[in-house]
Amino acid sequence: MKFxxxxxxxxxxxNYTYSIPDKMVPLLQPGSRVAVQLGRQKKYAAIVKTIHEQAPKAYQTKPILDILDKDPVVFPNQIKFWEWIASYYMCTEGEVLNAALPAHLKLSSETILLYNDDHTYDSALLDDDEFMIAEALQIRKELSIEEVQQILDKVEVYSVIKRLLEKNILLVYETLKEAYREKKENYVQLSPDYQQEERLSALFDELGRAPKQLELLLAYLHFVKTQGSVLQAELLKKSGASAAQLKGLVDKGILWIEKRTVDRIPLGKTEATIDFNLSPSQENALASVRGCFETKAVTLLHGVTSSGKTQVYVKLIEDCINKGQQVLYLLPEIALTAQIIRRLKKHFAGKIGIYHSRFNNNERVEIWNKVKSGEIQIVLGARSSLLLPFKDLGLIVLDEEHDSSYKQQDPAPRYHARDAAIxxxxxxxxxxxLGSATPSMETYFNASQGKFGLVKLMERFGGIEMPAIEVADLKQEAALKTMKGNFSQQLLSAMEEALQQQKQVILFQNRRGFAPFLLCTTCGWIxxxxxxxxxxxxxxxxxxxHCHYCGTRYPYLYTCEACGSQTLIPKSFGTEKVEDDLQHLFPEARIARMxxxxVRTKDSHNKMIQMLEQREIDILVGTQMVVKGLDFENVNLVGILSADSLLSYPDFRVNERAFQLMEQVSGRAGRRDGLGKVIIQANNTKHPVLQYVADHDYNAMYVNEIAEREQFNYPPFCRLLKITLKHKQEKTVAQAAQVLGNWLVPKFxxxxIGPSAPIVDRVRNYYLQELMIKLPRDSKKIAQAKYMLxxxxxxxxxxxxxRSVIIIPDVDCI
Known part of the structure; x- marks a missing residue:
């Protein structure tokens, strides 16, 4: 017997063990999708991890019901990877599978209600809801739960179903339904009877009495000559013909309609053309990276903004493609993929596929299958693309490696894409x-210690100068009364000058919305x-x-709930407010917000970036989306509107993060002509990080920060593991956290650190408590600590x- x-x-x-029916033994492989039953009725599509001959001792096995695919959907390396993620990040393999597989490959059974033909019922004994469902079942014979909800126009329908079950009017069973559907399109073809020129000429004469049909036929022949295949919808649209005219030609046997399966993700041509030359400094960097790869598995490319790191990546990608290997190019934000994909497609054309959360479920399945087959050689995407089933991976490029977006927050698995990629x-x-102008402290420490290779590219492409950075003193301008709203005179003057020179401006404000809060000026209620x-x-x-934590929206308040006065006013400012103020200050300028x-739709990022590239936007206001890796040749001024908010967050990484954000956003200026300027507005102008940014001095920031990290034993000198406890009762979660803390202290x-309530101590009606553990940089001790936890x-x-306390471990928390 096989299991x-x-x-x-x-x-x-x-994981659970199932027996393999004899007929399935030769067909089943690790990585295959199978249908299994869990509990009495529920069915799921599961992934086979291992095949063996050892029956479990604790329970009687159930048989595998079916093999759902001809070939496995994942490779052994993916299964090993899932196992490592689950072990290292303290989650389950099922949670990793949930994150990895496209939704349409994860099937769970659907409850189907069947009409019981063997039983008769008295409709007078049924209430209105029962009667409606019984009548519908008698007509349709089967209904899904969703259809029952639609018939009754309510969500809670299980009590009605239970009563009908007790009266033997219906039966219940569970079924697995494949969710993925191939995309079909109608194509138009000329009948073989009219392929010869003589028959076709005669046909033109026959259709002389039907000029509209003749016109449609001529349009079809033109499309065949220019495009090869003719899509029905495209033919009708471009020819201006009606469906009835097309049907007329089909009924006469002149044209045929053929339904074909088409790609949702067409790849196009596949030739690769690298048509640029590297600068001497880029050549040196490329040679150094190749040299590091001979002895190191991981290399950090520390290149200043606009140094041309992407072109170095392209050359390394070309090396892999020539060997027939696959490449994964990771970016922290979907917003970046639009611009990078246009550049890479110039060089690698149809070898590239994109993968991120904005694709629908059917599109994700098709990308998954193309990566698994090796049809897609280069994948460009956000952190989730790391979970794709690569066949022969040769290189992972992790651009902007310092970015916190690489760390998954919720739900599990809470993995860090950088560490998981390694x-x-x-x-x-x-x-x-790993590429960055402002590497994370952990990565730079590993590189400086020799664990990673280190290559530096410290001059901008073309010898262009780094942007000049000025700090605007908001306290001084407020005292002199030169401020206009949230803008210093220094920034406004620079913006006027940039717009007069027909240059573009980017303004960075790390808060969205119009105002972060309302304030009652009478009693101070918020x-x-x-x-x-x-x-x-x-x-x-x-x-x-809006609540930016749970997403709940409330109507605007005009009356204070505490004192009843009508003196509520918006305080502070977000990107919406900045955009609104700019429209009054610069009425002639074209202003946009990112x-x-x-940018909620799949293509909205791309459209806005293209508008900026094509100079259809004069001033772009944005949050962190405008900071990361975007390249606009006509931007020569960047304004950081509130540096104090970046420098005052209570976190040991605050200085590192603030430096990275300000240095990255300043890197958007003067990328072509070297005439860039950055103006940072701040109240605390003496903060040391502002000086590091003004000097573009990463090393000074690193030396200062690494000394403090070592002194207080923070990463990279330890591993941080955060434990969050959640419960709907504040007292219960506080007691649970205290008990857990009492158990941990004797061991660690x-x-x-803790337990204590976080800054936001209640989210979605759950009260929170946190504990932090500093673990040594020793894999055995870390594994022992996790087992103990x-x-x-x-x-x-x-x-x-x-019993109902939720415990969430977050390894290497950010």
Whole structure:
């Protein structure tokens, strides 16, 4: 008897074993998708992890019901990778599977209601809801739960179904339905009877009495000659013909309609053309990276903004493509993929595929399959693309490696794409290139210690100068009364000058919305979210108050709920407010905003970036989206509107993050002519980070920060593990956190920080408590600590008082 351990798409603490029916033994492989039953009725599509002959001792196995695919959907390396992620980041393999597989490959059974033909019922004994469902079942014979909800026009329908079950009017069964559907399109073809010229000429004479049909036929022949294949919708649109005219030609047997399967993600031509030359400094950097790769698996390319790191990446990608290997090019934001993909397509054309969260479920399945088959050789995407099933991975490029977006926050797995990429590459023997103008402290430390290779590219492409940086003193300007709203005179003058020179301006404000909060000027009351302990942000475009934690929206408040006065006013400012003020200050300028609220659709990022590239926007206001890696040749002024908000966050990484943000956003200026200028508005102009940014001095920032990290034992000198506890009762979660803390202190001593409530201590009606543990940089000790923590978590949740406490471990938290 053969058995299979399978990974179910659920957060189960272990994998389950199923028996393999004899007829399936020759067909089943690790990585195959199989249908299995869990519990009495529920069915799932699971992934086979291993095949063996050892029956489990703890329970009787159930048989695998079906093999869902001809070939496995994942390779052994993906399964090893999932196992490592689950172990290292303290989650389950089912949670990793859930994050990795496209939704249409993760199937769970659907409850189907069947009409019981063997039973008769008296409709007079049914209430209205029961009667409606019984009548519908009698006509349709089967209904899904969703259809029942639509018939009754309500969500809660299980009580009605239960009553009908008790009366034997219906039966229930569970079925798995494949969600992925191939895309079909109608194509028009000329009948073989009219392929010869003589028959076609005669046909033109026959259609002389039907000029519209003749016109449509001529349009079809033109399309065939110019395009090859003719899509029905395109033919009707471009010819101006009607469906009835086309049907007339089809009914006469002149044209045929053929339904064909088409790609949702067409790749186009596949030739690669590298048509640029590197500068001497880029050539040196490329040679150094290749040299590092001979002895190191990971190399850091530390290149200043606009130094031409992307062109170095292209040359390294070309090396891999020539060997027939695949490349993964990771970016922290979807916003960056639009600009980079246009550049890479110039060189690699149809070899590239994009993968990120904006694709629909069917598109994701098609990209998944193309990567698995090797049809896509270069994948460009955000962190989730790391979970694709690569066949032969040769290189991972992780651009803007310092970016915090590489760390998954919620839900599990809470993996860091940089660290996971290094492990994943190791499974293939592939190389990893980390690129940044402002590397993370951990990466630069590893490079300086010799663990990673280190290559520096410290001059801008073409010898262009770094932008000049000025700090505007907001306290001084406020005293002199030269401020106009949130703009210093220094910044406004520079903007006027840039616009007169027909240059573009980028303004960075790290808060979206119109105003971060409303304030009652009579009593000081501030509206808060009912579900979260956080103030509501005013979005004037929608005239709503938004909670940026749970997403709840509230109507605008005119009356203070504390004192009843009508003196609520918006305080502070976000990107919406900046955009609004600019329209009054620069009425002739074309102003746009780039933040989460303004770029919600799949193509909106791309459209806005193209507008900026084509100089259809004069001033762009944005959040962190405008900071990361974008390249606009006509931007010569960047304004950072509120540096103090970046420098005052209570976190040990605050100086590092502030430097990275300000240095990155300043790098958008003067990328072609070297005449860039950056103006940083701040109240605390003496802050040391502002001086590091003004001097573009990463090394000074690093030396200062690394000394403090070592003194207080923070990363990279330790590993941080954060434990968050959640419960709907504040007292319960506080007690649970205290109990857990009491267990941890004897084991970890002073390396345990907390428990304490975070800054925002209630989210979605759950109260939060946090503990932090500093673990040594020793893999064995870390593994032992994680094992011990898992035991503590089980022990805590088995206590009756804390059974419903949710425990979330976050390894290498950010």
């Amino acid at each position: 299979a351990d399978v990974i179910l798409p659920l957060a189960l603490p272990r 492990y994943y590459a190791g499974l293939f023997g592939a190389k990893v290139l 509206p808060h979210c009912h579900q979260c302990d956080v103030s509501l942000t005013y979005h004037r475009n929608q005239d709503k108050l 933040d989460v609220d303004s 001593g002073t390396q345990v 898992r035991e503590f978590f089980i022990q805590l949740t088995t206590e009756k008082a804390f």
